Structure formats: C-alpha cells, structure tokens
Amino acid sequence: MKVVRMDADPSEVYRPEAGAEHGKLKTDYRNYTAGPLLDRVYNTYLLMHTHQTVDFVRKKGAEYGACAQRRMSIMEALDLLDNVVDESDPDVDFPNSYHAYQTAEGIRRAHPDKDWFQLVGLLHDMGKILALAGEPQWAVVGDTFPVGCRVQESVVFSDSTFHDNPDTENPLYNTQYGIYQPRCGLANVLMSWGHDEYMHQVMKFNNFALPQEAFYMIRFHSFYPWHTGGDYMHLCSNEDLRMLAWVKEFNKFDLYTKCEDLPDVTQLKPYYQSLIDKYCPGQLCW
Ligand SMILES: [Fe+2]
Ligand SMILES: [Fe+2]
Helix, strand or coil: CCCCCCCCCCCHHCCCCCHHHHHHHHHHHCCCCCCCHHHHHHHHHHHHHHHHHHHHHHHHHHHHHCHHHHHHHHHHHHHHHHHHCCCCCCCCCHHHHHHHHHHHHHHHHHHCCHHHHHHHHHHCHHHHHHHCCCCHHHHHHCCCCCCCCCCCCCCCCCCCCCCHHHHHHHHCEEEECCCCCCCHHHHCCCCCEEEEEEEEHHHHCCCCCCCHHHHHHHHHCHHHHHHHHCCHHHHHHHHHHHHHHHHHHHHHHHCCCCCCCCCCCHHHHHHHHHHHHCCCCCCCCC
8 A cells, every 4th residue: 555645734735714615614513512403413422322332343343344245336335325314413414425525526626636535535434334234323423432441521422421331330441541552553442333444444355546544534534532632642653643634634524515505416426436446446345
C-alpha cells in the first residue's frame, strides 16, 4: 500500500464555512439535546451502549471477517443503501445512498486531484448494508467507542445509556487503559462493532488498491469521541496521530455535506463507476 502525504494542513484545504450553503450552521449539526429525530437517536444509542461488549465485538468480528456473506459489486451495494435510513443520525432522514454521493461530491469539489479520496466518500458508509443482513441498527450505525476500557465523557449520552451494559460490572474493563497498553495503537483496540470496522474488513479482504489513509479514514470515521471529542489519546500510536489529520479532513465532508438537496445520482454514476473500476472493480466478497 502506498502512503500519501498530506501536503498542507488539511484545515487550510477546505473551509465549508458552516455548511452555510445549505442554510445550516456548523453548530446545528450533531445536536443530541433537541430536534425532531432525538427520540429515535437516543433509543439507538441506548441499545448500542447496553449491548456492545467485548464479547459481542469479538463475535461479530469473527462472523463477518471471512467476508463470506455474499458477492456483489460496489454499485450493487450502493444501490442497497437506498433501503437504509440511519436511525442514529440526528441530521439525516433520507436513504444513505444520497449521503454517499453528497460526501463524495464535497470531497471532489475540494480535492479534485485526489480521486481515491473522492472514492472514500462514496464507500465510507457502505458497511451499513449490515442493517439489511438482519443486524439491528445499534450494531451497524452511530458513533463508535472502544470496548474493554472505561467509557470517556465525550461518548454521546454516556451518562445515561451504559447502566445495563454487563461490561460495566467487570473491573478489568473499567480502568483508563482497561485491557490495553499505553499508546498501543487504535488498530489494536476493539472498537464497538458497526459499519466502519465491517467495511474496513471488506476492503482488506478484497485488496482494494487504495492508500492506507483510505483504509484508516473508513475504519475510524465514526470514532467521534476521538477525532472530535479529543478523548482516548492515551491509546494512540504516532501513526494514529498522523492519520488524525486525514480523519478530520474527511469528517468535514461526511458531516457538513448533509442536506435535503439530493444529488442527481444518474448523472453522477458514470464518474464514480470509473473510480470503482480503477480501485475496487468487479464482484467483491462481503
Ligand atoms: Fe459512517
Ligand atoms: Fe457518513
């Protein structure tokens, strides 16, 4: 895998001042205290924080790691996302396929020279097809967090949703480091199971010809308590800290391109098909 250097401070590259083009301020996104979708969002996190345990994460990793569920192309998977509405997302109430194109197009406008990065935008939530394979939404969507160590403050609803999680009874899992070593690296941390880790496994299994930054951004894009909350730094390696700039750069588009103005998918498809043909063609194992 090729390593790509981020030439400039990524924050210099794109300033979507407030997503203002969509008439929504930056501070209006990810509101977990009010809004029309709040009950649905809270319920999804309550279930997630009750049932995501060390044992559960290990079991799901083993179940899906062999990518033996089905075979299909990226475009077929993307079309399936027409049937997924993310119940953890306070900003979006439309199918995830549109969000894939919105994110990719935002990256394309700001990074016209990085076609692989644009493809990351298209691919990043594709793991949400798990919701169509019978997985409940709490095991697919939402922010991720490490299991096996104490939950940190910036995890959403952390003060009111973990009380029935059996891992909170295990003293091994409730210190700052828990089962981990200082600066062990996020690749060695068990993250709550969901679409990030699943898609990362699919990419590895099928040998996507993308730079390691692409793999990393997809694996940790939902780890808001880290990339936005600034928690869990004590588990990070130097490599994680270098990658953080990329994850933050990606996050701007993942978050601030969300709007009700839906893209013309038919018109965009040929361009993205050409990127798929270049980096991850054909029938893949999922
Ligand atoms: Fe996501
Ligand atoms: Fe997303």
